[in-house]
Amino acid sequence: xxxxxxxxxxxSVQEAxxxxxxxTYDTSENNYYLFWYKQPPSRQMILVIRQEAYKQQNATENRxxxxxxxxxxxxxxxxxxxxxxxTAMYFCAFMKLSGTYKYIFGTGTRLKxxx
Amino acid sequence: DSGVTQTPKHLITATGQRVTLRCSxxxxxxxxxxxxxxxxxxxxxxxxxxxxxERAKGNILERFSAQQFPDLHSELxxxxxxxxxSALYFCASSQGTPEAFFGQGTRxxxx
Numbered sequence: 582x583x584x585x586x587x588x589x590x591x592x593s594v595q596e597a598x599x600x601x602x603x604x605t606y607d608t609s610e611n612n613y614y615l616f617w618y619k620q621p622p623s624r625q626m627i628l629v630i631r632q633e634a635y636k637q638q639n640a641t642e643n644r645x646x647x648x649x650x651x652x653x654x655x656x657x658x659x660x661x662x663x664x665x666x667x668t669a670m671y672f673c674a675f676m677k678l679s680g681t682y683k684y685i686f687g688t689g690t691r692l693k694x695x696x
Numbered sequence: 697d698s699g700v701t702q703t704p705k706h707l708i709t710a711t712g713q714r715v716t717l718r719c720s721x722x723x724x725x726x727x728x729x730x731x732x733x734x735x736x737x738x739x740x741x742x743x744x745x746x747x748x749x750e751r752a753k754g755n756i757l758e759r760f761s762a763q764q765f766p767d768l769h770s771e772l773x774x775x776x777x778x779x780x781x782s783a784l785y786f787c788a789s790s791q792g793t794p795e796a797f798f799g800q801g802t803r804x805x806x807x
Contacts, residue, residue, distance in 0.1 A: 614794045624784060625698070626798035672739065681752035682794050683729060686739040 583608040585675050587687035594663045595695050602658045602690045604673030612678040615649065615656045621669040632656065663694045699723065702787050702799035710807055714775040717802045721768055721789030727751070728770040729796055730762055734783035745770055746792070777806045
């Protein structure tokens with residue numbers, strides 16, 4: 582069975598600074614996707630970034646980038662130039678590509694951006 | 697706006713009751729997934745339907761059931777409700793690709 586671990590329940594960062602959220606996972610699968618989702622107070626689940634395991638290049642979406650270390654089963658999210666609107670719960674998620682496309686989520690990291 | 701619509705947004709009901717949560721997927725999406733988000737269990741996959749047929753089951757209680765109708769909307773039925781069933785229930789839809797789009801959820805409170 583696959584598991585996803587987020588070891589930082591809460592973090593804070595000053596506006597305009599950079600913060601890194603950690604995620605590790607455990608799987609014996611070779612083909613899978615990894616995701617970071619953001620859940621603001623509105624509770625909507627918003628996709629931040631996606632990484633295909635077969636790609637060595639780390640994904641980047643504007644101020645958001647990942648550090649994907651497949652051998653170490655690590656998938657951290659870096660937020661640059663943090664903004665007040667980045668305040669949210671962040672979930673790391675795993676999806677294997679065999680069988681059904683269901684997400685396995687970590688427990689989340691609550692990020693607060695301070696003015 | 698993800699294009700996935702869930703109703704109602706909030707629901708308060710008493711223990712022992714039965715409720716139905718509704719989900720309209722994005723136009724063209726054949727897959728519907730249901731997830732439960734609770735304080736003690738986190739975000740958990742409950743069940744998936746694809747084009748009207750059950751495709752996969754996760755940690756779904758026997759008191760819970762779901763179905764997907766010919767127009768592709770889905771309903772999650774929760775019966776004999778207990779206090780511990782209080783949670784946020786999400787529906788997500790996809791075209792069968794490895795990325796799903798989430799609705800805004802239904803907040804269920806059992807009192």
